[in-house]
Amino acid sequence: MRVGSRIGSSDIKSIHAITDMFRDADNRHGGILSRKAVIAQMADANALLSSAAYDETTGRALFSAVADLGSVAGWMTFDAGMHKQAQRIFITALHAASEAGDKALGAHILQCMARQMSHLGHYDEALDLVSLAQYGARRHATPATRSMLSALESRFHAILGQVNESERAAGAAEELFAAVDPRQEPAHMAFFDEAELSATIGIAHQISAKNDYSPGRARRAERSLQLLGRALELRPEHRVRSKAFDHLGLARTHLTVGEVTGAREETQTALALFEVVGSARVGDRLAELHDEAEPYASAPEAAELREQIMTVVAG
Known part of the structure; x- marks a missing residue:
């Protein structure tokens, strides 16, 4: 038992509620906008781990809740393009999941880290x-x-x-x-x-x-x-960033088989979504698409596609 105020199920429920709120904000608006706020919440949650009193069962639930919040904080930081900071947060969250004995949540955090390594x-x-x-x-x-x-x-x-x-x-x-x-x-x-x-x-x-x-x-x-x-x-309508990635995926598939018209149409939709979601990852994918369209640059539609990406991403 640790010295300090006793923590109960209501405190853990509050952490879960905050995590759900930030997870929803991330899906709707990307990681850039709310990153600082979730980092601050993560600091408060970590303070509970070091100062609050709890028994073993409550402690495991607390560590699991903090690990889940950490997974969202790491993901939003990754989405904001702050990769070293994201890696540190993911590792901290993974340690918390281990303390909780929550192997399923640990697997979730590892897959977040895997996506970052791929990126x-x-x-x-x-x-x-x-x-x-x-x-x-x-x-x-x-x-x-x-x-x-x-x-x-x-x-x-x-x-x-x-x-x-x-x-x-x-x-x-x-x-x-x-x-x-x-x-x-x-x-x-x-x-x-x-x-x-x-x-x-x-x-x-x-x-x-x-x-x-x-x-x-x-x-x-x-x-x-x-x-x-x-x-x-x-x-779902609230998965705005995911929709941007889907349209980018379609654009890149069209380019793979030389369908420049389809690529341009999907890119225009992705660009419109990029302008309303704060995500460095989407910007990075758009830059990759810009480079992939280079072999087709002599075609007016491909040249337009590349110019539009440069205008929006650079802006």
């Missing part, structure tokens, strides 16, 4: 983190967690050119998702719905198509378009 171009490390999450939570992960990790595995295998492994993992993700019951999933897994599954696997097919110079490229691209289109159909 930074460290693809082998991203795949290693997914494998670590899968192993660590093998007896505790919910169906949604297992499906999500397999979907990410598919995406990272595709990036590394391991097409067969990517397709195997995608199939596993779809099979695992069939067992998901949203009512039985923790709050931190609410984001992984059918839309997110479709988007993640759709991007894996897009990447495989980009690296495929056989007649199979068109088939992979078509599957990517189907899945990303399905993701957009299913996205």
Whole structure:
């Protein structure tokens, strides 16, 4: 027992409520706008860990709540493009999840870290983190967690050119998702719905198509378009940043098969969403799209696409 004011279930519920609020703000507005506020809340929550009195059961619940808040703080910091700070927050949150004995939440934090490593171009490390999450939570992960990790595995295998492994993992993700019951999933897994599954696997097919110079490229691209289109159909209205990524994914898939008109149309929608969501990650993806369109720059539509990206992102 620690010296200090006693903490109870109402305090832990308050931390969860604050976490839900910031998670919603992140989905709607991106990480830049509310990052400082969530960091301040994280500092207050950590102060409770060091000063409050609690028994073992309450302590575990408290550490788990703080870890979940930390996962949101780390994610928003990552989304704001502050990568070193985000890594430190993720590690702190992972330690809290370990203290709580919450292996499922630990797996969630590891997948956040894996996405950051992929964003930074460290693809082998991203795949290693997914494998670590899968192993660590093998007896505790919910169906949604297992499906999500397999979907990410598919995406990272595709990036590394391991097409067969990517397709195997995608199939596993779809099979695992069939067992998901949203009512039985923790709050931190609410984001992984059918839309997110479709988007993640759709991007894996897009990447495989980009690296495929056989007649199979068109088939992979078509599957990517189907899945990303399905993701957009299913996205809740408040998932604004996710919609921007979906449209960017569609634009990049169109470019993969030389469909410049489709790429331009999807890019224009993504740019409109970028202007209302504060996300450095979306800006980075737009910059990548700008570079990918360079081989088509002689076409007026591609030149317009690149100019629009430069105007909005630089502005």
